[in-house]
Amino acid sequence: MTAPLPLTIPHAAAEAARRWGDASALIEGAERRTFAQLWDECRAAASALLARGVQSGDRIAIWAPNSREWVVAAIAAQTCGAAIVPLNTRLKGREAGDILRRTHARLLFTVTGFLGIDYPALLAGEDLPDLIETVLLDRDFTAFVATGKGAQDPAIDTALDQLTPDHVSDIMFTSGTTGVPKGVLMTHGGIVPQVGVWIGNTGLAQGERYLIANPFFHSFGMKVGWVACLVAGAVMVPMPQFDVAEAIRLIEQERIAFLPGPPTIFQMLLAEHERRPFDVSSLRGGTTGAATVPPVLIERIRSELGIRDIITAYGMTECVNITSCRPGDPVNLIANTCGAAIPGNEVIIAGDDGRELPRGETGEILVRGIGVMRGYLDDPAATAEAIDTEGWLRTGDVGTMDAAGYVRITDRKKDMYISGGFNCYPAEIEKLLAAHPAIGMVAVIGVPDERMGEVGKAFVVLRPGMTLSAEDLIAWSRDNMANYKVPRHVAFLDELPRNAAGKVAKLELA
Known part of the structure; x- marks a missing residue:
């Protein structure tokens, strides 16, 4: 990266329009946008938000699949100084309502037509006192944008001038x-x-077409997805959900150069190939x-799919990038590790006392580093539990580190x-299962599954009678929780095993 990095995500969109104005920025079916067109759309949408009084510190929720409108809505909200609240498209109304209330979201961008789900209908019974408007990206977005003063509204530049790197960009929800x-x-x-570091490690280049199948509500799809495209000048090709046949069509017809994802995506493509x-x-x-990737899979991704620059990396919602392999690392290292600390991060393996182990x-x-979250929303106790007084974030993951880091x-x-x-x-x-009227007690563990990696198994003690x-x-x-949370196996017990402290002994269940 030779040019200095932009201050914020909207500044990245503005800079991309200045540097690569007429170059392709986004491809979505028949829709094509240059960086200049994309930034104009973001500005016009920001004007519509400013007209509604959206300002620095507000929260704007987005509950929708990957699309051009998602990107425009997000950048527009952030241009106003607001933080976006991306919602997982698999959530049910009760789960989404809880997040909207806790963030005091003023406006919700959503859709009606994804996988046959009417998202506004899911929220019909929810009390949302702070929500002033719901805008349907798949129906009303053009009309919404037209309510502003357009891309040349001087209020946009005023808002952008006040936007700093210290502004909260997003509030992504992760369970605990x-x-x-x-x-x-x-x-x-x-x-x-x-x-910027991630772009350096992956070699993502100006003009390369990037198939973004990872959801935008996730760090992977948003931050090292479309944000990375803005910073690198790469072309976003969003997929609402991964479909192997559609992915192959896009690879062939749109000449996709860059394709990230979990090992399962590559296994599906290899099987089709x-x-x-x-x-x-x-x-x-x-x-x-x-996750540990079999070395043979890395070899096949390189030899059969032609992805010569495949690397492994490790991150989490609380810190986008933690470690990464580097270009030129041997296959064995790429397959069996998730890399070393990226520049700007320090990474250690610590004992229970927080001290570094040999x-x-x-x-x-x-x-510890610049990419660690500011903290958890309205939860100083959880923040203090996660980040110690010296700034070390406890990932909750257990591992080892070799001599090379x-x-x-x-x-x-x-x-x-x-x-x-x-x-x-x-x-x-x-907690969600406990709401079932027949359940007295329940414990859930993950069990191995050939296709999904792991699935939930619920051990249930029924209420009397x-x-x-x-x-x-x-x-x-x-009907009551996101599909990926639904247990695939259920066992009924007379009682749950407990340890001396009275806690459920999950090791015995496993």
Whole structure:
């Protein structure tokens, strides 16, 4: 990266328009936008928000799949000094309502037509006193933008001039051991430098077409997704959800160069390529997740898909990038580690006392640096639990570090398990299941699953005189929680095993 990094995400959009104005910025079906056109759309949408009195410190929620409108709405809100609140598209009304209330979101951008879900209808019964307006991105966005004074509104420049790296850019929600999702406060100054390092490590280049299948409500899809495209001058090609046939069509027709994702995406593409070889000549680079990847998969991604610059990296909502492999690292290192601390971060393996352990010993992964979150929304106790007085963030992941500083994740300190790429927190799922009238007690653990990596298994103790089948509980769960949280297995017990302190002994359940 030779040019100085932009101050904030909207400044990145403005700078991209100045540097690469007529170059392609976004491809979505028949829709094409240059960087100049995209920035004009963001400015016009910002004017509409300013006309509604949106100002610095406000929160604007986005509950929608990946799209051009998502990007425009986000940059527009941030231009006004507001923080965006991205909502997982799999949430149910009760879960989304809780987040909207806790963030005091003033405006919600959402859709009606994704996977047959009417998102506003899910919120019909929710009390949302701070929400002044809901705008449907798939129906009303053009009309909404037209209510402002247009891209030349001088109030936009005034707002942009007041925007600093210390402004909160977004509040992404991640669950915790308390069972209550926590809002992670991230600043522009915590994101943009990390994106710059990530671009350097991946080689993402101006003009390269980047297939963004990772959801925008996630750090991966937003920060090292479309924000990275703005900073690097790469072309965003958003996918609302990953579909292997559509991905192959886009790779071939749009000449995709950069493709990141969890190992499952690459396994699906490789399986299709074996059945029906497709044109991979445009593919160059990509990243895959922190999970240990078989070396043979890295070799196949390189040789069969042509992604010669594939690296592994590790991050989390509370710190976008923690470690990363580097270009030229050997296959064995890329497959068996998640890299070393990126510039701007310090990473150590610590014992329970928080002190660094000798290299090779197993302990909790701690990170300190510019990319660490400001804290959890309205939760100083949880913030203090996560970040110590010296600024070290406890990741909750357990691992080792070799002599060269490369980290290998071996376990998770918390109960969390990962199902299909989504973090699942048993305490939160237990809390949702406990609302079922037949359930007296419940404990959830992650169990291995060939396709999803892990899935939930619920151990249920029924209330006296109640009956319930596994099928009925799973069906009820699908109506009351996001799909990835739904337990796939249910076991009924007379009582849950407990340890001497009275806590459920989950090791016995496992």
